[in-house]
Amino acid sequence: MQWIADRDQVSALAGQNGLKDIFSSGAISGMELRRYSDGEAICSVGDHLEHLYILVQGRLKIHTLLPNGKSLLVRFARPMSLIGDVELLRQYPVKNEVVSVDESLLLVAGRELVLKEFEQNTVLLRYLVGELSHKMYTLGQTTALNLLYPLENRFASYLLSLFADSGGQRVEEIRTATLAETADLLGTSYRHLNRIVRRFVEEGIIERRKGSLSVLDQNKLALLANGNLYE
DSSP: OEEOOOHHHHHHHHHHTTGGGTSOHHHHHTOEEEEEOTTOEEEOTTOOOOEEEEEEEEEEEEEEEOTTSOEEEEEEEOTTOEESHHHHHHTOOOOEEEEEEEEEEEEEEEHHHHHHHHTTOHHHHHHHHHHHHHHHHHHHHHHHHHHHSOHHHHHHHHHHHHHOOSSSOOOOEEEGGGHHHHHHHTTSOHHHHHHHHHHHHHTTSEEEETTEEEEOOHHHHHHHHTTOOOO
16 A cells, blocks of 8 residues: 555545535545555455545455355445445444455545534535445345356356446456456355356357456346346
């Protein structure tokens, strides 16, 4: 993790993401900017957070740890997602692992700053209520997805959630070396996932080459995902 001591960049990112309509100028001036690299943890299970994290660039992967030591994917977070809003007020310990996907930029506000902002900022309170509602909704959706849907549907939802951008046109890749981790996140075995990968390759949905998987047909993935995303 890298601290970026650039107040102009903090102000620019806050403006680009609409934060100036949510936080006061004094609160924004008190925020830090942090850069996280691919796979780096923002917070881990059991942590006690003293900051609110606001994702302004990049993506985060959120997964929970099961009693058997394995992981299960909860969702991906995109810009303007909040990390720590559930835990901060009541000082609950963190229940999920949150890691950066590729490089991410987050604005960070200390607990005292956030609590002071709550006293008079009803816009922020409404935004937090909206974020909490979204998290409750997506938690129910992804729980049903993980429990009820076959692996081919879950893998399609995973790929769409991981690769979708604002325009929906970008073709991206994942390294085949990470398929064991992906299988873990989807609650299955590497062997079972590899069978699904081979089937998707045969059907022209994805391409496997040079140690990576590329998405070729997002429309077929969308049909398999049936509107369910890990977001």
